[in-house]
Amino acid sequence: MSIRHGTRHFPDNRLDAYNLKLEQNGGFVGDRVRSKAFTLILDGLREEARRSGPDPLGDTASEDRPSLDDLLERPGSEAGAVVARAVDLYAAAFADVVRRFLAEDEWRGTERVVVGGGLRESRLGKEAIRRAGALLRAGGHTVEVLPIRADPDEAALLGALHLLPLGERDRAFLAVDIGGGNIRAGVVVPPEVGDLEGRVLFREHWRHRKEPVGRDDMVGRMVGMLSALVERAEADGLALAPFVGIGCPGEIQADGAIASGTQNLPGHWQEPDFNLPTRVAKSLGRIGGEPVSVLLHNDAVLQGLSELTRMRDVSRWGVLTIGTGLGNARFTSTEAWASV
Template sequence: MSGVGTTDGVSMANGERRYLAFDIGGTKIASGVVSLPSVDSLAQPVVADVEMIPTLADRGGDDVRERLVEFAVRRIERCAHDGVDIVGVGIGSAGVVDSSSGVILSATDLMPGWAGQHITAAVGEATGLPVHMVGDVGAHGIGEALYGAGRGYPIMLSVGVGTGIGGAVVDHGRLITGAHGVAGHVGHMPHGLGTGMRCSCGTTSGHIEPVASGTGIADLFESRRPDDVAPAANAAAIARRAAAGERYAVEILTMSARALGECLAGMGNLIDPAAIVLSGSVVNAGEVWWRALREGFADGALPLLRSTPLLRGRLGGDAPLIGAAAAFAAYSDICHA
């Protein structure tokens, strides 16, 4: 559906066309009706009629696919009832996505049985609409690059730090996916802090995700916790305790964020982005986290890259829906060129 390695930038001759967008994650599947303005204008996209259902990933990939199709059909029927004309469906999905075939190439343990699912064909056959799919983190990156914190920066690295860690490289509105669809996998950058900690991809050789994602921060805290320190329920609790000055919480949050910053520096040295945009629940961890992240980045980045801005994403949960719609619009423009 799109050229290998890229999803071309949006050529906005789309007026007020509306797209039905989906964001498929390990916890929930979100959907919204997205109206896209021209990227040359100062207007922002409008995301309306947002609805969510649980992914229930532990039931397996077939079950997730079937419930996604039912969800899509129900959404299209509602749009038709309300007189909303939908021109196409954009999907951002967890896992490594082959946009040209609409198939999930691989997925981590967070989505068992998701690899091999023919999502584009299933949704297209059920709805009768054209469908285009990209990775969920890629969709998020496209949204932030075209309409969010990355707007105006020609090359952007988008990083999502939540339950896991994902990333996307967006070059002048194009999603760079690489030869195997895995470009931008920030969470699987190597770092010594992760050695011995099991990553969602299965390795214990030392990836950053199992020590710097929301889940990873909590695991790191527990793995090193002294007997005289109370357990923490999650990363948010650790961040609150760090903000209150608890020494061990500050130590763990600093250690984790600094390691992530060093990994971002490594990626920055490789791709030379104009900006790095960070989104997800962990970016709310407070000043301790941001300071350590920036220090780690500055220490690892080449001198010319040290001034690269590390920005907080602006679009929140709307970013992947906007990006999925924008990716479909680009795909549609290519097909009709």
């Protein structure tokens, strides 16, 4: 089975929808629960507390999630209570966003939603996801809401395995996850017999959010990361497939162009004459003497594909990824789709 850029058809699943932009009051629904949203909620509670006394969190930054996780473990303290309240408010907003997706035709009948992105790796993020699921159940929804199982830094890299045709998943390959604040690149080792997940052998990570970079600078740095991974693999005696799977925000067209959804990336990624897969393939040239091929898909789709082994007991499932925006994708198993 040959897979194209932005495909909706995979061997065992169909991609029903992705990159949905649900609007509300002149903005996007997903903005209410992006990573920055929790910080804004907590800042608002701290400001309210300062009107009648000292800041209960003292010098702790609202972005300092490890410290906030520690405070969440102390609900009896004033600081812990403020953090717990922020988690409750964020969870309520997240539950409402999930409801909005479930009301869309493409998301009807969803049985399970997995949540990825940076917030998921913190204790407060996992607790917010748990509480959002409880609110949905209390409201009569039967959907499960779970944190994504893979490391947030590796989920999209692992999902890129499913861009490869089934008959070619016998060698390690390169994968990239492009986000609004980070680029992650890694060497993915194919799974053992009977497993669908594989593992990331080693990876490179660049936090570009605070650096003044443009699109071409980002692509150049990404190619440099991939080249470094190729050299490391060769030094370790690992034969790589001449393939790169890339996850990127936005709507991906069959020719590898990006139609929309790159507002959180610096520069102009949607220009008609810009084709990311072509540029990366040309820059890398060959791997192991073979011409490089590159496949591009949406980053939330790839994060969702990393969860395939946990979706064998459901027919319809989705993924929401919390980052600089809210990525989303909804899948139906091939068997369930055929019965519709």
